[in-house]
Amino acid sequence: MNKPLRRIAIFCGLLVLALLVRANWIQYVKADDLATHEKNRRVSIERYAQPRGDIIVDGKSITGSKATEGTDYEYKRTYKNGEMWAPVTGYASQLVGASQIENLEDGILTGNDDRLFFRRTLDMLTGKKKEGGNVVTTLSESAQKAAFEGLGDRKGAVAALDPSTGAILALASTPSYDPGVFAGITNKDGEEFSKLDKNKDKPLVNRALRETYPPGSTFKVLTAAAALEHGLVTDIDAKTDTPLPWIMPGTTTPLPNEGNIPCKDATLRDALRVSCNTVFGKIGADLGKDKMLETAEKFGFNEEQFTPVRSNASVFPKEMDKSQTALSSIGQFDTAATPLQMAMVTSAIANDGVLMEPYMVSQLQAPGLDTIETHEPKKMSEPLSKENAQKLQQMMETVVNDGTGSNARIPGVTVGGKTGTAQHGVDNSEKPYAWFISYAKTAEGSPVAVAVVVEDGSADRQDISGGGLAAPIAKSVMEAVVNNKK
Amino acid sequence: MSSSTTQTSTIGAIGAPSRRNTELALLVFAVVIPVFAYVNVGLAINDEIPTGLIGYGIGLGLLAGVGHIVVRRFAPYADPLLLPLATLLNGLGLVLIWRLDQSERLQQLSMKAYGTFSPSAPSQLMYSAIAIAFFVAVVIFLKDHRILQRYTYISMVGAIILLLLPLVPGLGADVFGAKIWINVGGFSIQPGEFAKIVIAIFFAGYLMVKRDALALASRRFMGLYLPRGRDLGPILMIWAVSLLVLIFENDLGTSLLFFGMFVIMLYVATERTSWIVIGLGMAAAGAVGVASFASHVQARVNAWLDPFSCYADSGACEQIGQSVMSFGSGGVLGTGLGQGDSDLIGFAANSDFIFSTVGEELGLAGVMAFFLLYALIIERGARTALAARDPFGKLFAIGLTGAFALQVFVVAGGVMGLIPLTGMTMPFLAYGGSSVLANWALVAILIRISDTARRPAPAPAPSPDAEMTQVVRP
Numbered sequence: 001m002n003k004p005l006r007r008i009a010i011f012c013g014l015l016v017l018a019l020l021v022r023a024n025w026i027q028y029v030k031a032d033d034l035a036t037h038e039k040n041r042r043v044s045i046e047r048y049a050q051p052r053g054d055i056i057v058d059g060k061s062i063t064g065s066k067a068t069e070g071t072d073y074e075y076k077r078t079y080k081n082g083e084m085w086a087p088v089t090g091y092a093s094q095l096v097g098a099s100q101i102e103n104l105e106d107g108i109l110t111g112n113d114d115r116l117f118f119r120r121t122l123d124m125l126t127g128k129k130k131e132g133g134n135v136v137t138t139l140s141e142s143a144q145k146a147a148f149e150g151l152g153d154r155k156g157a158v159a160a161l162d163p164s165t166g167a168i169l170a171l172a173s174t175p176s177y178d179p180g181v182f183a184g185i186t187n188k189d190g191e192e193f194s195k196l197d198k199n200k201d202k203p204l205v206n207r208a209l210r211e212t213y214p215p216g217s218t219f220k221v222l223t224a225a226a227a228l229e230h231g232l233v234t235d236i237d238a239k240t241d242t243p244l245p246w247i248m249p250g251t252t253t254p255l256p257n258e259g260n261i262p263c264k265d266a267t268l269r270d271a272l273r274v275s276c277n278t279v280f281g282k283i284g285a286d287l288g289k290d291k292m293l294e295t296a297e298k299f300g301f302n303e304e305q306f307t308p309v310r311s312n313a314s315v316f317p318k319e320m321d322k323s324q325t326a327l328s329s330i331g332q333f334d335t336a337a338t339p340l341q342m343a344m345v346t347s348a349i350a351n352d353g354v355l356m357e358p359y360m361v362s363q364l365q366a367p368g369l370d371t372i373e374t375h376e377p378k379k380m381s382e383p384l385s386k387e388n389a390q391k392l393q394q395m396m397e398t399v400v401n402d403g404t405g406s407n408a409r410i411p412g413v414t415v416g417g418k419t420g421t422a423q424h425g426v427d428n429s430e431k432p433y434a435w436f437i438s439y440a441k442t443a444e445g446s447p448v449a450v451a452v453v454v455e456d457g458s459a460d461r462q463d464i465s466g467g468g469l470a471a472p473i474a475k476s477v478m479e480a481v482v483n484n485k486k
Numbered sequence: 487m488s489s490s491t492t493q494t495s496t497i498g499a500i501g502a503p504s505r506r507n508t509e510l511a512l513l514v515f516a517v518v519i520p521v522f523a524y525v526n527v528g529l530a531i532n533d534e535i536p537t538g539l540i541g542y543g544i545g546l547g548l549l550a551g552v553g554h555i556v557v558r559r560f561a562p563y564a565d566p567l568l569l570p571l572a573t574l575l576n577g578l579g580l581v582l583i584w585r586l587d588q589s590e591r592l593q594q595l596s597m598k599a600y601g602t603f604s605p606s607a608p609s610q611l612m613y614s615a616i617a618i619a620f621f622v623a624v625v626i627f628l629k630d631h632r633i634l635q636r637y638t639y640i641s642m643v644g645a646i647i648l649l650l651l652p653l654v655p656g657l658g659a660d661v662f663g664a665k666i667w668i669n670v671g672g673f674s675i676q677p678g679e680f681a682k683i684v685i686a687i688f689f690a691g692y693l694m695v696k697r698d699a700l701a702l703a704s705r706r707f708m709g710l711y712l713p714r715g716r717d718l719g720p721i722l723m724i725w726a727v728s729l730l731v732l733i734f735e736n737d738l739g740t741s742l743l744f745f746g747m748f749v750i751m752l753y754v755a756t757e758r759t760s761w762i763v764i765g766l767g768m769a770a771a772g773a774v775g776v777a778s779f780a781s782h783v784q785a786r787v788n789a790w791l792d793p794f795s796c797y798a799d800s801g802a803c804e805q806i807g808q809s810v811m812s813f814g815s816g817g818v819l820g821t822g823l824g825q826g827d828s829d830l831i832g833f834a835a836n837s838d839f840i841f842s843t844v845g846e847e848l849g850l851a852g853v854m855a856f857f858l859l860y861a862l863i864i865e866r867g868a869r870t871a872l873a874a875r876d877p878f879g880k881l882f883a884i885g886l887t888g889a890f891a892l893q894v895f896v897v898a899g900g901v902m903g904l905i906p907l908t909g910m911t912m913p914f915l916a917y918g919g920s921s922v923l924a925n926w927a928l929v930a931i932l933i934r935i936s937d938t939a940r941r942p943a944p945a946p947a948p949s950p951d952a953e954m955t956q957v958v959r960p
Contacts, residue, residue, distance in 0.1 A: 008750055013861070016857055018904065023813070027813050031815075
């Protein structure tokens with residue numbers, strides 16, 4: 001009986017060997033995959049095992065952490081004035097994960113980043129608990145407050161940039177949400193989140209970065225830049241050859257102006273001041289889609305921006321006929337832009353033609369407040385020459401001083417701007433979007449460029465205009481920044 | 487001639503030292519290692535040496551000491567490794583259960599489900615004490631394992647009754663879909679654990695008698711010796727019982743264990759490979775047949791194939807997924823006792839899934855060490871079977887050892903995602919009185935057989951016949 005006994009013994013040995021091989025497979029070969037698997041709650045348990053690092057604005061943290069009871073997670077994220085800052089911070093929820101800065105800089109905030117490896121090892125040896133680092137943002141509390149409170153109960157978004165660096169100063173979106181209400185993992189957090197998620201006003205969407213709107217007349221600034229850059233117009237005070245009415249090429253349809261405004265052969269400056277569709281439509285058609293596209297893309301259209309939070313790509317259509325090009329050049333047809341994009345256009349003009357990459361994280365700090373990384377402002381492109389930029393500045397200043405943008409005037413400060421009232425929906429049936437883009441300029445250059453969009457369902461159709469709804473918000477944001485600098 | 491024969495048997499007598507002192511030394515380790523593990527858990531979780539340390543250390547030491555003294559007195563030639571190995575695994579199991587008792591997550595889960603939480607470690611300590619008492623009783627009262635041979639057919643009836651008890655209305659209890667428990671006087675008992683041993687008695691007794699008929703009366707067909715139809719009867723019956731257990735009790739593990747054990751013993755008894763082929767064929771046919779219509783088996787198989795694809799919808803998938811992630815998160819060195827999150831598995835974390843805690847907190851290194859401990863028990867069991875002098879003892883020992891090996895493979899393979907999960911418990915580690923009791927009884931029997939096997943032969947009888955038998959002894 002001993003021969004089969006030995007074989008059985010070998011068989012049992014093989015069973016154990018199979019177990020050993022399997023153990024090596026899942027605990028060595030596949031260990032990392034399993035340890036960081038999306039379903040592995042250890043990842044988030046560890047994320048909340050210590051107070052999370054903070055997000056800093058103007059030297060003060062806009063986030064916090066508090067100890068929790070009765071869940072897997074020891075600490076929970078808290079937010080100070082969460083609704084106002086939500087478009088900047090995003091959320092860090094134990095239930096639904098993290099978004100925006102909370103997600104992108106998670107490594108720093110939790111202390112797991114590779115750049116903190118040495119410190120972590122040191123802490124482990126000295127028995128110190130792991131800590132998260134801080135993320136310092138470029139935002140300005142007063143500008144953000146002005147933007148958020150200016151939007152108030154209306155739907156809309158504001159993006160403000162420092163033209164000389166590309167630093168984002170304000171990024172507001174309304175209606176907003178308080179990321180603190182679903183930061184935990186309880187049923188209540190879940191209910192709050194699904195309530196927000198199902199809300200038809202989409203409070204979870206960061207309109208400043210992720211929503212593209214038809215830019216309407218504000219886009220004429222870009223068309224004017226294209227006309228100057230491509231040499232179609234050199235003198236902004238010379239008459240353009242624009243008939244009234246102007247029939248769009250290839251069609252029998254005249255392009256209408258808003259109201260009875262003096263657009264026949266208007267100068268570029270006047271055309272922008274009173275917002276002539278005919279003049280800018282004709283410029284677009286005359287330049288052709290390729291030249292328009294070239295300029296639009298230099299300003300950042302058709303490309304996502306990473307601030308590092310991603311913004312959706314604004315759209316300038318690539319395939320169009322002449323009449324569609326005309327419509328696109330006045331911000332209609334398929335042209336669509338994020339508020340950030342329009343702020344970028346304004347900032348490039350205010351910064352004498354140089355477009356800086358927009359960014360909102362200026363510094364990453366290790367737990368001991370040592371700086372790990374500092375953001376250096378980067379030039380993105382030069383969509384127009386200094387000379388042409390200054391011509392455009394003059395035109396935009398005229399808009400504010402003698403035109404549709406008078407609501408944005410600030411005593412003692414040079415302001416340039418452009419209004420926009422963008423129609424949308426089938427046959428323009430829906431309530432239009434009110435736009436305003438502007439910059440302020442002091443003796444030291446331009447400290448702020450801002451884009452405001454208000455999509456207001458409650459106002460009367462007639463009252464919705466860029467100058468009426470949006471310009472005052474832009475004004476208070478600019479004032480906040482200018483006053484900060486003083 | 488006479489002198490050389492005498493010399494051989496004399497060497498046999500002198501050359502087989504009892505090794506009791508080896509056992510004692512190993513037992514010291516088997517007690518000290520869990521005590522250190524206990525301290526480790528206390529420091530990791532509460533930052534203090536657990537208050538129950540002295541009681542636990544003395545308790546485990548006492549149990550081990552009693553076991554050792556009884557073995558020294560009643561089975562002096564027994565294998566010296568079995569008792570320390572079982573003690574070590576039982577002690578570490580207690581530590582792991584105590585560690586999981588400290589888990590707030592499991593406490594909350596229990597509060598939510600039953601409105602109360604009671605720690606498992608004290609009960610497990612009590613079960614261990616009862617199990618050692620049972621062990622002692624077996625070693626003392628089972629003077630010779632061959633006595634069990636008399637109860638061959640009673641064992642068969644007993645085993646079948648034990649297996650089918652959970653199906654009796656009012657007695658059986660349905661725990662998470664598996665009907666392998668019975669409730670008697672407030673206690674839950676898993677009769678299948680005991681049936682494992684009882685049925686091994688029947689198999690060993692039956693096969694010893696029938697081995698010649700099964701081995702020799704056969705026809706050759708395609709290189710295989712096929713048994714006669716009437717000899718197929720018993721294997722068909724065992725197969726049917728296995729399938730019944732599988733279908734009606736939802737217990738994949740037990741049915742696999744019994745059938746596997748029978749095939750192993752049949753092969754050893756007859757030395758016919760054909761039985762293995764037939765056995766595997768029948769097992770495969772049964773498994774595929776049952777899996778094609780039994781939804782719970784399908785669920786288990788799906789959970790095994792890809793636990794993450796059905797993670798959100800199926801409890802079976804989530805358990806396996808959690809378990810596998812537990813092993814993966816442990817990595818090579820583990821998180822250290824008390825510092826892992828294996829309690830995320832939830833229910834059955836300290837019974838069916840206790841090995842996941844080993845995987846996460848002791849890492850690959852700890853898992854391999856545990857496998858080697860189990861492998862050593864298996865090796866000592868196989869060695870005992872080889873050394874046993876009587877066919878009944880050989881069959882009995884290899885049956886128990888094979889069943890033990892299969893159980894370890896099926897449970898560990900299940901929680902690691904190597905094979906579909908079955909509802910069985912890791913011997914000695916898992917929480918559960920029946921399991922501890924049955925496995926200590928199993929070790930007691932192996933100790934008895936090994937004592938008989940290694941015991942010096944009685945002084946050579948003057949009769950030449952007796953000398954003849956001495957010579958052919960392996």
